[in-house]
Each structure stands twice: as C-alpha cells, then as structure tokens.
Amino acid sequence: MQAVKFIAASGGLGGGKIDGAAFGEAMKLQPDFVASDAGTTDAGPYSLGSGRPAYPRESVMRDLALILPAARRAGIPVIIGSAGTAGLDSQVDWLLDIARDIANDNGLKVRTAVIHSEQNKDYIRGLYRANKLRALDPAPHFDEEVLDRSSHIVGMMGVEPLQQALKNGAELILAGRCSDAALYAALPIMKGIPPSLAWHAGKIVECGALCCEVSGKGSIFGSVSQNDILIRPFGKNLRCTTQSVAAHTLYENGDPFLHVEASGTMDLTRSVFEQVDDVSVRVTGSEFIPAETYTIKLEGAEQVGYQSIIIGGVRDPLIISQLDSWIDGVRKKILASVTDVFGGKIPATAFRLDFHIYGKNAVMGALEPNTDNMPHEVGIVLEVTASTQPLATKIAELSRQPLLHHPIPEWKGAITGFACLHNPAVIDRGPVYRFCLNHVALPDTPLEMFRTSFVNIG
Amino acid sequence: MPKLAELAGLIRSKNAGPFVLTFDIMFLDKNNYRTVKDSGVLSPALFAKLYRCPVENVRFYECDNALAFKFSIPRPVFQGEPGDGDLHGGQQFSPLMDILIPA
Numbered sequence: 080m081q082a083v084k085f086i087a088a089s090g091g092l093g094g095g096k097i098d099g100a101a102f103g104e105a106m107k108l109q110p111d112f113v114a115s116d117a118g119t120t121d122a123g124p125y126s127l128g129s130g131r132p133a134y135p136r137e138s139v140m141r142d143l144a145l146i147l148p149a150a151r152r153a154g155i156p157v158i159i160g161s162a163g164t165a166g167l168d169s170q171v172d173w174l175l176d177i178a179r180d181i182a183n184d185n186g187l188k189v190r191t192a193v194i195h196s197e198q199n200k201d202y203i204r205g206l207y208r209a210n211k212l213r214a215l216d217p218a219p220h221f222d223e224e225v226l227d228r229s230s231h232i233v234g235m236m237g238v239e240p241l242q243q244a245l246k247n248g249a250e251l252i253l254a255g256r257c258s259d260a261a262l263y264a265a266l267p268i269m270k271g272i273p274p275s276l277a278w279h280a281g282k283i284v285e286c287g288a289l290c291c292e293v294s295g296k297g298s299i300f301g302s303v304s305q306n307d308i309l310i311r312p313f314g315k316n317l318r319c320t321t322q323s324v325a326a327h328t329l330y331e332n333g334d335p336f337l338h339v340e341a342s343g344t345m346d347l348t349r350s351v352f353e354q355v356d357d358v359s360v361r362v363t364g365s366e367f368i369p370a371e372t373y374t375i376k377l378e379g380a381e382q383v384g385y386q387s388i389i390i391g392g393v394r395d396p397l398i399i400s401q402l403d404s405w406i407d408g409v410r411k412k413i414l415a416s417v418t419d420v421f422g423g424k425i426p427a428t429a430f431r432l433d434f435h436i437y438g439k440n441a442v443m444g445a446l447e448p449n450t451d452n453m454p455h456e457v458g459i460v461l462e463v464t465a466s467t468q469p470l471a472t473k474i475a476e477l478s479r480q481p482l483l484h485h486p487i488p489e490w491k492g493a494i495t496g497f498a499c500l501h502n503p504a505v506i507d508r509g510p511v512y513r514f515c516l517n518h519v520a521l522p523d524t525p526l527e528m529f530r531t532s533f534v535n536i537g
Numbered sequence: 538m539p540k541l542a543e544l545a546g547l548i549r550s551k552n553a554g555p556f557v558l559t560f561d562i563m564f565l566d567k568n569n570y571r572t573v574k575d576s577g578v579l580s581p582a583l584f585a586k587l588y589r590c591p592v593e594n595v596r597f598y599e600c601d602n603a604l605a606f607k608f609s610i611p612r613p614v615f616q617g618e619p620g621d622g623d624l625h626g627g628q629q630f631s632p633l634m635d636i637l638i639p640a
Contacts (some may be wrong), residue, residue: 117541120555123617123624217556217611322565330562333553333609335600342577344617383619433620444620445613446588449632464619513618514555 082304083267083277084110086313089298090287092117092142092159093134098296099145104147105300105313106312111270112149114262115142116356117174118161118400120514121331127165128230128380128512134164140177146176147251148185149312158241158252165304165378166233166256168197173255182537189251189537193242195530196255198232198377202528211521213374218517225515232379232516237341239525241265242406247533253530256378258340259285265305275367278345280308282338283324283362290327291317308362309355321352323361341376341525343369372521375528379516384430385468386508387475389461389482390500392478397436397489399453405487405496406434406459412481417474418498428475430465459497468507475505542634545568550629555616558626560584560633564604573606576597576638581603583620584608 086105089097092115118126119287123135125383132139143159150157163170175193177301182189214221226232233256243251244266260281274453280303288294290310295312310319326398329335338345346366353361398405410432417425440447441509461478465471482497522528542548546565553559562579564570573579587594590610598607614621623629 120616121552121625124555125617133588215556219556219615310563321602322604324604325600326561326563329559329563329600329603329605329607330552331559333557333559333596335598335603335605337606350602431619434620440620444622446590446629446632448589463617510621511617514615517554517556 080305082302083270083272084108084300084302085265085266086110086113086114087284087287087299087301088113088146089142090116090285090289091119095130095138095141096287096295096296097142097145097298101297101313101315102145102148106153108300109153110155110300112156112158112266113146114158114160114162114263115146116259117159118164118166118256120146122164124380124512124514126163127167127233127378127514128168128382129510130169130231130308132163132170136173136177137176140181143177144181144184147181148187149191151187151250156245156250156252158254160254160257160259160262161254162253162528165231166196167231168252168255168344171195171253173178175232178251178253179536187537188535190248191251191253191534192247192249193532193534194236194240194244194252194254196236196257197446197530198234198235198528200226200229200232203377205522212377212518213521215517215519219513221513221516221518229379229381229515230512232377234520234528235341235376235378236529237261237525238265238268239530240529242269243526244531246268249533250510255459260338260340263301272303272517273305273367274276275342275345275365276303276308278312278340278367279347279350279362279365280310282345283308283310283327286330288312288314289330290318290319290324292320292323293318304387306363309359310362311359317362318358321354321360325350325352325361341370341374343367363529373525374519375522377516377518379514380512381515383511383513384464384466385471386511387463387471388506388508389475389478389504390458390506391482391504392456392458392498392500393496394456394498395496396455397487399455399457399488402436402439402457405485406436409481409485410434410487413474413478416477416481420477425470425510430463430470430479433462433464450514464511468509472505472507479504538637538639540591540634541573541602541638544638546574548630548633550626552616552626553609556612558612558629560608560630562606562633567604570604572640575639578636578638579606581608584638
C-alpha cells in the first residue's frame, strides 16, 4: 500500500503564515490532500460566545486563496477545520461565503461539504439527563441552569464526519469545531494507514511550522505509510529536527505523551524520531489505544456580563508602600458610592470589581511568589463586570473619584493619588464571556452530533 | 551553581486548553538536559513550593526524546474569566528561571 501524502498549509487559516512560493514547491510532491486548522480556544471564550472570528475576513481569504485554486488544479481535496475560530455554524457559513468568492474569482466549481458542529440545547439537556456528559479535570460547574445561560456550545468532531464527506466526493470540506489532528488523520485512516501513525502525523503538523526548530512562514509536507511518518517543511529557513518534532507534542498539551481524541488515545511514549536529511524527520513507534467509549469534547461559552475599565497608575511611594490597604479602601468607597447612588437597589451579586495591579501581581495573580519588592511605579486596571453595559459604565464612572482621591494618613489634605491614562477615563468593553464546559458527550454514533450538507460553489 | 535559565534553550508557559497551564523547560544540548535530569532538582514538590499550589495538582514529565521537562497544573483562574490576567498563559514561567542546578 502506498503512503498518503499531505500538506499542512498553515496552523491557523488567516494567520498569514502561508508562503505562496513554498506552498507551490510542496504541491510539486503531489500530495493527496491539503488541510489547515482555522480555529482555537487559545484566543479566549469571546469568539465562541459572541460569534466574532478572531481573524479579519481579508486575511482568511488571503490564506484560503493560496490553497484552494492550487488544490483544485491538482484535483485533491482541501479540508479546513474549526472554521472562523470557534467553529460555530455562523462561522462555518462565513467561511463558505469567503470560499465562494475565491471560487468565483478563480473560475472554479467546487463541491463543498459544510459540516455544522453547534449543539442544540435540548440535545445537550437530553445527554445531561441521561448521564451521558462526563466532566474532564478540571471542569467548571455545569448544570441545566448553566446550559440555559450558555450562548453557544460546539462539539469537536473526530475523523468520521470528515471521512463521510470525503466518501461523498467533497472537494472542499469546511468543518465546524474539529480535532486539529483529525484533519490529517481522516484520509490516511480511510486508505488503510494505521491510526497510530495517522493521528501522530496530524498531531505533529496541526500547528504548521511550529514543529520546526525556528518557526516562520511556510507549510509542512507529511507522508504517512504503514511503517512511518515523514515530516518535511517548506519555507525559508524552516528546518525540522528530531528534537523540534518531538518537542512540538509538548506545546499547549498538559501531557506530552498521551493525547485523547474522540475515538481513542495517542500514546507517544515509545515514538522514535530520526533525522533523515538536514530538514526532514522520520517518526516510528507511535501507538493508538482505541477508546472503549466514543466521546465528543464539548466547548461552551456563556456571557458573564458587560465590562467597563479604567486604566491608570500610581507613582507616590507612600501609596505604593501601603498599596493593598489603599486598594481595599478604594474598593470600599466604590461599593459605598454604588449603594448611595442607587439607593441599595443594586445587589452585590450584580457586579464585581477586579483590580489588576501591574508591578505587583497583575500577570501571575495567586501564583506570583515575588510580592514583597514593590517598584517605584505601579499600573492599575480596574475592571467592572456588571449585568448590563449601562450599569458597568456607571459603576466605573463612580470608581474614578475614589481612585483619584482616597487618602493616606501620611499626607494632610486632599490628594490626587491616581494618574488616569484616558479621557474619558472609562472604557466600555461590551459583553464578556467565560468557558462554561470542559466536558465530553457520549453520543450513540460518531456522526449524530454533526450535520453535513453539500453545496456547489463557483 | 548555574541557574536553570542558563542551561535551558527555552523556558515557557502556555494554556493547555482553557483550564490547564503547562510549563515547558527545553534544552538544545543533551548534556545540559542530562545535568538537570540527573540533579533530580526538578520535582512536583519544588514546583508546588515555587508557585504556592498544592503538590497533588502538579503533573511532572521528563521527555528524553524532546530534551524537555514539563509541568502542568490546573489554572488558578480559568482562561478569560473575570480576574484572569494572562489570557494565553504565556507569562507564568519566570519563577522557574532561577532554580539552581548543582552541576
């Protein structure tokens, strides 16, 4: 049986990391398919909650326009996963619209499979009541009230919906939330390549050139056979080494050896990495343990409220020397002011105040070991999170005076102890979200949570 | 005694999903990796002490083929929740830099 060859065009469609010339060079090796991930949770819960993609339309179009016409000319399928950052149905449709423009611009006709992955609340409620949701560790508290409050929930598909689309003649697959590695494992597994190598190959290339010694613009060519994986980068100064390829499985993963997918777990404990030439690496020995129970990872976001912030700084060494008690005093004054102005009508649960103290522990919070050495200047960001935007704005407006004038005993008379950066001092941030699920669903079949439709574009 | 940052090629932290923070200590040089590994200095107990978190929450891995060590802990504040000050988790590693390694 022949090896299956592919190009990982990019680790994130829209990130602008595809080099057109290098991609063209890789295409000369006659790959069987091209794929790219287009999403992540790393950008935070906002894209999932609000629906707004993290990259602009123009940059996603630029990247897809480098891939799609070349792949169509070669007659090979293109697989894009986690469309529009979070893989929401609306984001998949947004990418379909971009693909349609590219097809029209290039005179292409493309049979496109659109796979939606958003989950209906009643379906999730049914799983919850049937005890078919499992919390991962750690997980936020989840119950039917959280479900009712959630903005969007997506399921992360495995290889099966992609394989179904390929079997039905898809020339372009635009998938909602999808396992990154599954984009690369789907076709090789269909062709009889061992899942152990197909999945590990996907894991290596899912972030594009990040598996290189030094990352840069370019794409990764992969070839996976019955016995081994070959990884070769295409791009200026890109080089894969045994160490860089081995090390990439550490990146953004809690466990460097075991990687859980819908249909099983990659076990890379016994993987062997060999340098083939200056830039290429061969991998053998990876294993895959099929899952006893098929699981689909869920991602969900709920709106926490609305936010307004004030940014400023303190330079007075006397305030800095007693910063904790000074902030505590400011906080109490703000709370008293809210009670006073709103006549006690705003319950304490309707808003929260978070002070981020740059120079002390804003970056590391509770993990910061070095809290004793205070600098000569500190930056303060006060975040007000409230149930409505007008309320967040008003509480932030009420916070300015306490920040400016809260006294310290050393100075006799009125002080102005806080340097505001902006006028107006208050910045409205709009709705803010949190991730409300770190759970897996136990569907009856790998396909039941995903809906595929075919569209001819161009 | 050299510091860990003087022996490593890269010390980094990052989200491993929205709920876990992971720390990688990576080496370019096999000998430096061996020196650190053989010293036995890196351990869940040391990490727990540096980051003031419960030792039972700390996962520790030695990855010989990647010349790397990894620690992972649950995020003290989940990614993007009010109060989180590091959305991508990228600036949590610096307490590891000064760990002294008996050479």
